[in-house]
Structures are given as C-alpha cells and as structure tokens.
Amino acid sequence: MPSFDIVSEVDLHELSNAIDQTNREISTRFDFKGTDAKVDYSEDSVTLQAETEFQLDQIQTILNKKLAKRKVDINSLEAGKVEIQNLRARLPMTVKQGIDKDIAKKIVKAIKNTKLKVQASIQGEQVRVTGKKRDDLQEIMALLREQDFGLPLQFINFRD
Numbered sequence: 001m002p003s004f005d006i007v008s009e010v011d012l013h014e015l016s017n018a019i020d021q022t023n024r025e026i027s028t029r030f031d032f033k034g035t036d037a038k039v040d041y042s043e044d045s046v047t048l049q050a051e052t053e054f055q056l057d058q059i060q061t062i063l064n065k066k067l068a069k070r071k072v073d074i075n076s077l078e079a080g081k082v083e084i085q086n087l088r089a090r091l092p093m094t095v096k097q098g099i100d101k102d103i104a105k106k107i108v109k110a111i112k113n114t115k116l117k118v119q120a121s122i123q124g125e126q127v128r129v130t131g132k133k134r135d136d137l138q139e140i141m142a143l144l145r146e147q148d149f150g151l152p153l154q155f156i157n158f159r160d
Helices: 012-028 053-069 101-112 134-146
Strands: 003-007 038-041 045-050 077-079 083-085 088-095 118-123 126-131 154-159
Touching: 003 134, 012 038, 012 053, 045 053, 053 088, 101 118, 101 126, 101 134, 118 134, 126 134, 134 154
Parallel strands: none
Antiparallel strands: 003 126, 003 154, 038 045, 045 088, 077 088, 083 088, 118 126
16 A cells, blocks of 8 residues: 655755855855854754854855755754853754654544545654545645645655
C-alpha cells in the first residue's frame, strides 16, 4: 500500500552556512563598522545581537536573504521579543523542528475533508498518509502545499 510521511525539518547544515555567511557580510558592511554585531547559533536557537533595534532589523534582513538562497524556509525560525539592555539589543529566535500535535491535527483534518480514500495518522512529530492509489497521495501533497500551516512541510519516505 503506497504511503508517505509529512515532516517539518530544517537542514541544520544549510542553516549554519547561512549564519556564517551573514556574519561574514556583517563584518564587511560599512554600517556595521566598529560595532559588535553578530549572529550566534546553538542547536535549537539563533540569537541576533547588535547595538540598536534598527541594526537588528538589518541583520534579520541579511539572514533572511541568505536563508532563501540556501533554500531554508524562513518560517522555520520563530522570532522572540527584542531585549534591550546596556546599549545591547538581542533578538532570540527558535528553530522549529517537527510537527506539534495541534498542527498535526489540522493537517489530518484537512486530509479527511478532501473525501479521498486515504488514511492519515499522527506518529510522534510526523504524519503518515496511506492510500490505495498513488494519484490520491500526490493529490494530498498538492493540497497541503497550497495551504499554510505556519511551518514548512516536507514529504519523505514515499513508498509504493
């Protein structure tokens, strides 16, 4: 029986490369000369640091461009609240990995509303879709690409 999995994953290597490119561009730009502006990266968070909130916006724009060039979805980063202390502005961002239960339920509901002969089940941080016809599964993929669930979706493990 054909099946595939719906996941939301970020290529961490590409994310790391985009952050390195952003830091390199910040170090060469004239409007950041003499400032200690940078982007820090740990396993599940990214932190933008600068002297002013305006510079944070500039860094975020640079980072978004670099992510887009490396085909990393910008929606995979969730920006927090800007923190300003002692002439330092910080913007923490979390890297969204996996599909949480609420969004998984919305995906399953959207699939069931199509009235196609497929079954969708939530398995941890992914959704598995099975059906008898390969065309029905491809139709489900097209439907989910059109809808916006607030995070990037990938389709993996397509099996006949």
